[in-house]
Amino acid sequence: MRRRLIQSTLAVVLVVIAVFGVSLVIVETRTISESARERVESEAVRLASIVDSRILAAEKITPDLLGDQLGGDQYAVIRIPGRAPIEIGDKPDGDVIEATRRGEERETVTVQEPRSAVFREVGRTLLIIGAVALLAVIAAVLLALRQAGRLASPLTDLAETAERLGSxxxxxxxxxxxxxxxxxxxxxxxxxxxxxxxxxxxxxxxAADASHQLRTPLTALSMRLEEITLTEDLSTVKEEATIALTQVERLTDVVERLLTNSRDPRTGSAVTFDLDEVIQQQLAEWRPAYRQAGRAIVSSGKRHLKAVGTPGAVAQVLAALIENSLMHGGGTVALRTRVTGNQAVIEVTDEGPGVPADLGARIFERAISGRNSTGIGLAVARDLAEADGGRLEMLQASPPVFGLFLSRTPVRKPEEDERTVR
Missing domain, CATH: 1.10.1270 (Trp Operon Repressor; Chain A)
Structure with missing residues (x-):
């Protein structure tokens, strides 16, 4: 591109120089020739007037007397009736420019100038025009180089940017x-x-949310399958298989929830459900893990509470809080339910040291963790709660208390309000 731009600019300049330069040369040559002819004629008129004045004054006319009246390259012949011709200067050889003027005393003055003087003047003019044309070409090349650099450099940067995007x-x-x-x-x-x-x-x-959210259901499903492989009691196998199927359904719900949130984190399918069922499901799911850790998980508070939300999402939020207590907390984990205003609250607390003071409210930010964990569990839990119109808060740092707030009144949809108005 740089070379093409320089070549095109140089071609344009050369065309302009050729068109205007040739025209200028023709005009200047003609002008110089006309000027030389007018100069010779003017010299003939001037010299004739001088000769007239001297004849009238009865002064002697000699070449020495009139020698300083002509230019260095000019030659003049004065012919006076009854006298010999008077020559002034050196007679030029070759082609000349000539002008003859008759005086009032019947004398004739002829002035000649060699045409080579015109050629020399034309040559000087052509030299000046050529120098100007050369300067114009040099300036055009420099300008083309500058413009080429100005255009080529951004294109190179844009190509590098596109390459970075592709990589x-x-x-x-x-x-x-x-x-x-x-x-x-x-x-x-x-x-x-x-x-x-x-x-x-x-x-x-x-990907991070999926790996985190699917880990717990997969672990629970694995534990149920292990129970099935270790028992020969048909009733126990059926019970564990039923629970395993429930875990599979929960896995399906988690996957659908993740896909839905990836497209639009605010699209929820909130319904009115029984909190006790979700809490008991989580207790049954997590008790084996807590027994292995030598700890307990219990529930208390107000029973038979109804809340508005997505049961699967609420279960995932509680699972994140329970798992967080298992990994970072200590002692017994308690799930307490209560009512405040028009909201149902589920509090999850344990007897551990609590949230470090340097974390504070940042505990819900992604990649923020008090220990070597992913740091996305609580962030995902808060997103799930907010997607259902609820909220997840840390009510107390030590001992830790997390509260999940859910509405107890169904949210009226816009189309329902429109039907009511009609």
Missing amino acids: GDPRPKRKRYGVPELDRVADVLDASAERIARMLTAERRL
Whole structure:
């Protein structure tokens, strides 16, 4: 591109020089020739007037007397009736420019100038025109180099940006070049980089959430299957198989929930459900793990509470809190239910040291963990709670108390309000 731009600029300049330069040479040559002819005629008129004045004054006319009246290259012949011709200067050889003027005393003055003087003047003019044309060519090449660099460098940067996008580095460069067309391309590439970055972030978040959310149901399902392999009692096998099927259904619900949240984190299918059923399900699911750890998990508080939300999502939130207490807490874990205003609250607490003071409210941020864990469990739990119109808060740091707040009144949908108005 750089070479093509230089060649095209140079071609344009050469065409302009050829068109205007040739015209200028023709005009200047004609002008110089006309000027030389007018100069010779003017010299003839002037010399004739001088001769007239001297004849009238009865002065003697000699070549020495009139020698300083002509230029160095000019030659003059004065013919006076009854006298010998008077020659002034050296007679030129070759082609000449000649002018003859008759005086009032019947004398004739002829002035000649060699045409070579005109050629020399034309040559000097051509030399000046050629020098100007050469300077114009040099200036055009320098300007073309500058413009080529100004255009080629941004294109190289844009190519590097596109290559980075293709290699998986979606960082926008946010560099502009002062050329509207190139800046437009840079804007599009930066916007594409931001979209790709958001897509990659969403994919990584989905993968992290999926690995975290599926780990607990898979662990519980594995434990049920181990129970089946270790027993020969048919009734126990049926019971464990039924529980395993429940775990499979929960896995399916978790996967659907993850996919739904990846498309739109606010799309929930909230219904009115019994909190006791979800709590008892979690107790049954986590008791084997707590027994292995030599700890207990219990529930207390108000019974037969109804709440609005997605049972699967609420179960996942409670599972995250219970698992968090198992990994980071100590002693007995208690699930307490209570009512505050129009909300049902499930509190999860344990007898451990609690949340470190340096974490505080940051405990719900992704990648924030008090120990060597993923740091996404509580963040995912809060997202799930908010997707159902609830909220998850840390009510107390030590001993730790986390509260899941759920509405007890179904949220009226816009279409229901519209039917009511009608």
